[in-house]
Amino acid sequence: MKQFPLKLVSRRMLAPTVGHYVFQRDDGEPLDYIPGQFIQIHFQYADGTTTKRSYSLATIHDHALGPGEAVEIAVSYVPGGAATALFEGLADGDTVQASGPFGRFCLMPADANRRYLLIATGTGVTPYRAMLPQLEQQIRERGIEAVLLFGARTPAELLYGDEFRAFAERVPGFRFVPCFSRELPAQPHPDVRHGYVQQFIDEFAPDGVGDIAYLCGNPNMVDACFEALKGYGLPVPQIRREKYVSSK
Missing domain, CATH: 2.40.30.10 (Translation factors)
Incomplete structure (x- = not known):
């Protein structure tokens, strides 16, 4: 190596x-x-x-x-x-x-989906920050949509939150949905949710034909979202996973 x-x-x-x-x-x-x-x-x-x-x-x-x-x-x-x-x-x-x-936790050139569901907790949101230019290009060229559900305990722990919100405001077709399990911002954006990311999957009506999902972060969250998305009919190859465990 x-x-x-x-x-x-x-x-x-x-x-x-x-x-x-x-x-x-x-x-x-x-x-x-x-x-x-x-x-x-x-x-x-x-x-x-x-x-x-x-x-x-x-x-x-x-x-x-x-x-x-x-x-x-x-x-x-x-x-x-x-x-x-x-x-x-x-x-x-x-x-x-x-x-x-x-690693292969990447957007695939052959993807022909209509929407990406990007779900993360903690530092699991990091790869999605790197994907923003690719997402903007696909939104512009393929007309896709992308939704980022990002779970944090408090506003202070919402990593890169200002960047994702600015991107959502600049790029039609991208939606940023922060989910806070403990404390909400003082003046929450309409897309802010109170709870865990897996609680709000239903709101976005996942579709096995048009959606590809990415799951990155806490292993319990990844497993819960994986089972929920399979229940909506997403084939396993359309649910791409990466589990993050903090190591000392």
Whole structure:
């Protein structure tokens, strides 16, 4: 497995326990990826044993212009976690070793659907951020629709929420539906819902003929939505899944 160095350019907090990290390859090579893929960060435990963690690419890039330089990921901080200690200890200009990209949780060129149902919780929303240019192109060229149901406990934990709302306002055909399980915003948008994402699938009347669904995030949510969508007649190949489990 070929590894390459990533140099930290900047970071900011997306939520109280989630950081957004911007890297660039430090070997002069581009990272040619497909939105929805992930990279692996390699590091050592204190006892010297090696390990790795997987992070979906959050980079927004117009691939018609070629591979971009930025490598963006969202990192959940886990108390006492070795990966958390690594990322919290990074300063601008520091490097980490990475490999990839990997994965097939991507929009497929052969898709002939009428709508994408994108469902996520937590950092599981990261790959959908990277997909936004592709979705905009498909909405424009194929006339499809896309709905993003994104579950968070509170408004402070709605990762990239302002970006998704701005995209929805700019791009007809894309709808952003935040679902808050604990606390609602002070002045909620009409598309805001109170509860868990799986509670609102019925509202969008999934259709086995015209819909393709993507599920990413908490394994319990993924399983519940998978069963619900099968009940609506979506064939299993039209329900694409990726489960996120926070690793220390």
